Amino acid sequence: METLSTATAFGGTQGVYRHASTATGTDMTFSVYVPPHAPGAKLPVVWYLSGLTCTHANVTEKGEFRRACAELGLIFVAPDTSPRGEGVADDPDGAYDFGLGAGFYVDATEEPFARHYKMWTYVTEELPALIGAEFPADMDRQSIMGHSMGGHGALTIGLTFPDRFRAASAFAPIVAPSQVPWGQKALGGYLGDDTASWRRHDAVALIEDGARIDALLVDQGAADSFLEKELRPDLLRAACSDAGIDLTLTLRDGYDHSYYFISTFMADHLHWHAARLNGEGAA
């Protein structure tokens, strides 16, 4: 692991790192904020998965998570959203919603994407092992959140590993990719036409198929231009209602899809996560 930069912030250290990923077969860059802590302490880890077009840098610069992480003693990890570099296939038209910056947190099975697009394995196996080895992380206390495509990732990963993640939350998530254009393009392109293989990468389908988690927190901007076509929080509300999952879904008047929305509610989410990570149960 190579350190690209570090800076002191809110008493802790914001770093950006790069390593050669065996999962993706590329170099991968990610950021980690480690809050101030006592020597030898092991701290809970919050994963943040970013949305379409983003790298680790967007939330690192605009997410406004460090004050709350410093107060609450949380490590904050932000991976990239796809493999990158020479030889990594992209959308044939260079579209923003597939290929580079749009890995959708799946392991692609379709060529030419199967070679490098292994974001599921990268985010759920390889990077956690690296974080556990290189940072003062208590890997028995992890939680996960994300935005848009990354909200999709956070919900599907949280629902798949409910024993690993004590909390899962999302800002404006794609809750049912099988039913919306962004998701249909991505899951079809990465996983092929057999929609049965899509279900474990679709939060609503996972819940319908029996996946459970204690609670979910979702904030959604009511002025988000992607709300009705791509995000469809109503589908998550119905699935959670049917399954008896405690979903706190709040529509926020006036808010759009941007980091102005995310940063506004970031501290609320981190407090919600911290209450679960610190063993206090539902806050």
Place this chain on the structure above:
Amino acid sequence: METLSTATAFGGTQGVYRHASTATGTDMTFSVYVPPHAPGAKLPVVWYLSGLTCTHANVTEKGEFRRACAELGLIFVAPDTSPRGEGVADDPDGAYDFGLGAGFYVDATEEPFARHYKMWTYVTEELPALIGAEFPADMDRQSIMGHSMGGHGALTIGLTFPDRFRAASAFAPIVAPSQVPWGQKALGGYLGDDTASWRRHDAVALIEDGARIDALLVDQGAADSFLEKELRPDLLRAACSDAGIDLTLTLRDGYDHSYYFISTFMADHLHWHAARLNGEGAA
């Protein structure tokens, strides 16, 4: 005035605007955050002047000022750092520390810069008039802060108009441009070789020449790579001590010159400003 974008954030509105400036003879872009407020209310205004290479966007995206501004009821205005556009002269070598992105908050008298580089008039006259006309601003309650070159601007403007600005503070300011390379290049290039004309654009010289202000707040990263060569807070400390100005200057161990430093201490500065803007005197 043209609205380029608006977004809801922390209950208020973050906007980016453009207008044709008569001072600079160019279009100028700036950002304004208006916090949530009662209909008809007039709110105090905090000016934030940015540093070398920046536009309005750096602090708008990375400054983490909105939560505190929303809590304290402060309008936050971030101008650009120079004129821009076709026909605007730049550093002949394209250096980052002069010309575009480096207006140094002076009215240039030297050609070819005298035509457009009128940032003093722009920031102290033209833009305040526009803010007062277009936003719910109480122009009897203004304060000013800035970073690096913008810290220089905030200190010199605050010292020049102590009756207009109830508070002035800075992050890692250039306190004595006449005595450091960045400042000597800029003041010489914009104002010419007669160093007497530089003194009203040098905070330390202004204080030596009799300018006074009730109090100044300065934070400076101890790991700032520009500390000893360009920033020299010791010179401000000595001048304030001699003049009896109440300077709170804190060296922050481990912090560099970046927005990771600024964002960490932004809320502290805004609370300090709010105490003065809301008529409570020194906090």
